[in-house]
Amino acid sequence: MELDDLKQDWTLSSQKYKAPVYKLNELLNNKGNGSLGKLKAKYKKQMILLPLVAAFLTVAMIVKPVLQQSAFIWFIIPVTLMLGLMYYRDYKLVEKMEDANTRSVKSSIQKNMHLLQQNARHHLIFAGIFLAAFIIILEATMYFQPDKDFAFWQTVALPLRLIIYGAAGFLQPFITRYFFDHHFGKYIKDLQALSEQTT
Amino acid sequence: MLIKDHERMIYKICRLYGNTDDDRKDLFQEIVIQLWNAYPKFRGESQFGTWLYRIGLNVAITQYRRDKKKIYTTDIGTLNIELAEHAYINLEEAKFQSMYAAIEQLNDIEKAVVMLYLEDKSYEEMEDILGISNGTLRVKMNRIKEKLRQLAKKK
Numbered sequence: 309m310e311l312d313d314l315k316q317d318w319t320l321s322s323q324k325y326k327a328p329v330y331k332l333n334e335l336l337n338n339k340g341n342g343s344l345g346k347l348k349a350k351y352k353k354q355m356i357l358l359p360l361v362a363a364f365l366t367v368a369m370i371v372k373p374v375l376q377q378s379a380f381i382w383f384i385i386p387v388t389l390m391l392g393l394m395y396y397r398d399y400k401l402v403e404k405m406e407d408a409n410t411r412s413v414k415s416s417i418q419k420n421m422h423l424l425q426q427n428a429r430h431h432l433i434f435a436g437i438f439l440a441a442f443i444i445i446l447e448a449t450m451y452f453q454p455d456k457d458f459a460f461w462q463t464v465a466l467p468l469r470l471i472i473y474g475a476a477g478f479l480q481p482f483i484t485r486y487f488f489d490h491h492f493g494k495y496i497k498d499l500q501a502l503s504e505q506t507t
Numbered sequence: 508m509l510i511k512d513h514e515r516m517i518y519k520i521c522r523l524y525g526n527t528d529d530d531r532k533d534l535f536q537e538i539v540i541q542l543w544n545a546y547p548k549f550r551g552e553s554q555f556g557t558w559l560y561r562i563g564l565n566v567a568i569t570q571y572r573r574d575k576k577k578i579y580t581t582d583i584g585t586l587n588i589e590l591a592e593h594a595y596i597n598l599e600e601a602k603f604q605s606m607y608a609a610i611e612q613l614n615d616i617e618k619a620v621v622m623l624y625l626e627d628k629s630y631e632e633m634e635d636i637l638g639i640s641n642g643t644l645r646v647k648m649n650r651i652k653e654k655l656r657q658l659a660k661k662k
Contacts, residue, residue: 311624311652317603318625344570345537409565410545410558412638413619416565502568505616506639 351399358392379449401427414506421499435484524567538563560636568615609658
């Protein structure tokens, strides 16, 4: 049996193939079940939720001025906003990857690989900035509001704190890479394998 | 309306890349969503069918990937086997089935090449859809045919 002999059967059997019963409008309202669709839904939820938390805390501080004394709130608001921004970036990345669909299969694979590699570098930079901002905010809130929420951390001697910050800075690229691989690693490997198949 | 007119083309992609009935339904949905989202950008530079195959294959290959290690059981109702009155499967049908089973074992890009070949697409159209050069496609096609011969023999 040769592949050419299958042509007629392929056409005939495809005509016999049972069409799933669906309503186009309902189908379009359903969320995508593919790997990118799932990622997109997850990031969308986070990028909306986190700024909402920050907005809620800001309103709470205005309504109850006593909360303005809380170092924790001053700390958590910028952190949630920064995380929200990070999820927004990831959401846009997935959107760009979906957009690559209109290209040929090979260039879509290459485009997605390029986007992911570029995003991995951006994640590293962003996580570095995030960590630096985290340390500055933490130290600033302790300096301006001693004996408040971070009293325990303040009891740790400054040299030891600096060593811990240094260790966090050293570990940050590994941790960032771990989480990036956790989210996109399998997808990158798949794309690499596909890229090899096109040659 | 355009999607309705071309849904058979989508089914063919789902048939090749979906492992189970549920998989095929999910993949069908995914392709329709992507077609719907991408349609405003369709400029008519290529035929609608070519554009549809490009998006459908992109979704099936680069987005909708299932764990290949998972062992799937196939619903007997979805198999293209028609039992004759006395439970007799003719030889021709069995040969077709072994060929389809061999195609199943190809990698994703090879499957796409085979599908477009079975659809009687020219190498130029295949190049447009897959982005693989005409020459490479011809070499690939010869290798695939040989691979299928070997795989079908083993069955």
